[in-house]
Amino acid sequence: MNPLPREYYLQDTELVAKSLLGKKLFFRERGKTLSGIIVETEAYLGFKDPACHSYHGKKTDRVKTMYLPGGHSYIYFIYGMYFCFNIVTGSEEQPEAVLIRAVQPDDSSLESFRKNRGEKIKDIELTNGPGKLCSAYGINKSHNGIDLTTPPPSKSKAFIWIEDGIEVQPQQILSSSRIGIETKEEAAKWPLRFYIDKNPYVSKEK
DNA sequence: AGTGAGATGGCCT
DNA sequence: GGCCATCTCACTA
Numbered sequence: 765m766n767p768l769p770r771e772y773y774l775q776d777t778e779l780v781a782k783s784l785l786g787k788k789l790f791f792r793e794r795g796k797t798l799s800g801i802i803v804e805t806e807a808y809l810g811f812k813d814p815a816c817h818s819y820h821g822k823k824t825d826r827v828k829t830m831y832l833p834g835g836h837s838y839i840y841f842i843y844g845m846y847f848c849f850n851i852v853t854g855s856e857e858q859p860e861a862v863l864i865r866a867v868q869p870d871d872s873s874l875e876s877f878r879k880n881r882g883e884k885i886k887d888i889e890l891t892n893g894p895g896k897l898c899s900a901y902g903i904n905k906s907h908n909g910i911d912l913t914t915p916p917p918s919k920s921k922a923f924i925w926i927e928d929g930i931e932v933q934p935q936q937i938l939s940s941s942r943i944g945i946e947t948k949e950e951a952a953k954w955p956l957r958f959y960i961d962k963n964p965y966v967s968k969e970k
Numbered sequence: 971a972g973t974g975a976g977a978t979g980g981c982c983t
Numbered sequence: 984g985g986c987c988a989t990c991t992c993a994c995t996a
Contacts, residue, residue, distance in 0.1 A: 806988070808988075815988070816988090817988085824981080824982075825981090826980080826981065826982095840980090840981095840988085841979075841980060841981090842979095842980085842987060842988070842989065843977085843978070843979085843980095843987060843989045843990080844977070844978030844979035844980075844987090844989095845977070845978055845979080845989075845990075846989050846990070848988060848989085850988085863988060865988085893989070893990070894988070894989075895989045895990060896989085896990075899990095942988070943988070943989090944987080944988050944989070945987095945988060
């Protein structure tokens with residue numbers, strides 16, 4: 765286990781969103797470790813971003829974990845059925861985050877992912893969307909606010925962390941507007957979604 | 971392959 | 984009461 769350090773997450777949010785492509789997302793609970801390569805992310809830029817939950821300094825119960833230092837998980841419940849997994853970036857005064865939208869499953873995790881998602885789901889459909897990947901990993905609200913840089917003292921507690929994975933060249937990184945925020949005025953156009961070119965595990969082309 | 975509706979409940983005004 | 988950083992299924996073609 766070799767989690768990326770705190771300093772990594774304190775960098776510029778957009779930079780982190782791009783840099784996370786190719787990294788490995790690990791999740792360990794009840795002695796079982798699942799993993800996949802991050803292939804799609806979105807940046808959410810805090811105070812100045814109308815699409816961000818912390819826009820204009822909003823700090824309701826749900827958004828509180830975004831005010832933790834970079835390198836914590838921010839997980840919220842959406843559409844009555846799904847969870848979205850984000851990684852907090854920046855300092856405590858800077859409630860920004862990166863949404864993980866899709867991963868490419870590691871072979872060692874395929875069996876568990878399918879068990880969590882349903883036996884008839886194709887490999888390609890297991891983790892190609894923010895709600896799908898949470899369901900595949902088994903990530904839910906109980907994992908909100910976890911420190912991704914330091915394993916918990918007790919092994920029985922869940923841990924989520926990121927490690928270096930595959931190398932991604934700058935020219936392999938494409939960007940687009942973010943998914944699902946058409947109603948957020950001009951921010952709907954901001955090119956803050958990043959994904960690996962031609963990777964089949966990306967949620968959708970655009 | 972692409973479209974459209976329904977599921978389902980926390981969150982916020 | 985309406986919105987929502989989503990997904991699935993049934994239906995066209």
